[in-house]
Amino acid sequence: MATQTTPAHQDAPSSGRRDFLYIAAGAVGAVGVAGAVWPLINQLNPDASVLALASIEFNLVGIEEGQSVTIKWRGLPVFVRHRTQKEIDEAKAVALSDLKDPETDEQRTKSGHEQWLIMIANCTHLGCIPVGESGEYNGWFCPCHGSVYDTAGRIRKGPAPKNLVLPPYDFVSDTLVQIG
Template identity: 75%
Template sequence: MATASETKATRRDFLYVATGAVGAVGVAGVAWPLIDQLNPDASVLALASIRFDIAPIVEGSSVTILWRGLPVFIRHRTEAEIEEARAVPMADLKDPQRDEDRVVEGHDQWLIMIANCTHLGCVPVGEAGDFDGWFCPCHGSHYDTSGRIRRGPAPANLVVPPYEFISDTVVQIG
């Protein structure tokens, strides 16, 4: 025959629970600073995104700015440069990508790219090379007016960072 036994909370049970709770709070108090120190520094967070006023950049010229320690080209393209970039057949490209996919819709005249050659990280020279885009003099990579690799050892197009237009004259990168 089974018997039901009643359990009665004792002082010892209370001490076990209280000790466990204090121990858990103590472990959390020690672990929190260790976990919190893994967060990025304030200087890194400040560089995570940058806003830049593009109004002074005249059509047909470009500027180079720094974002996260990387040079970034901001090019105000002419209508002829845009048409030239869009007329290139995809079969002629080492890394096929449409010009429309490299710019923000409605702001086709603005091309924003990280200014590091995808071969070995050199900074290409603007408005140079066989395709009137960028030329990396270190190893001879030629990029077109959309920053796409056309000739040379570079394996990929110049990288387009994440960006958005805050207004007609201010762009936020990152």
């Protein structure tokens, strides 16, 4: 009678167990790499002081018709202009073919609040701050290189390639605007 003996161990582990060990080791390694990389990526996020400046609310009550104020948003100067009806009519009368960067007056203001023009106060040529209520079109004039903007902040003459940039903004009420 012959007895069968089973070896104490097998020479080759089963393929199912080996696959599980590879997958488990890979998963643990991936979690370890992600845990090491996350602080490096997270430090690229803006800090709390920058996030606090992400949006501001500005009360328009003190600005008389025909007056402009300059406020600061995200470290940038922003023009807030209470336009007169004459300025609005002049801006609407301009033919788009006369503009370097064609935009209608309606595209540059919010519906129902056409008297308010809110734009970042940096010339689109080299970033200078234009002077308000001046220039050939009684809008803005950049004294650095001679760019001339109209009463809607659209480039009319000079080296600037684009209109003055409009920040994202919404009217919270008739007298309160949120920029950002």
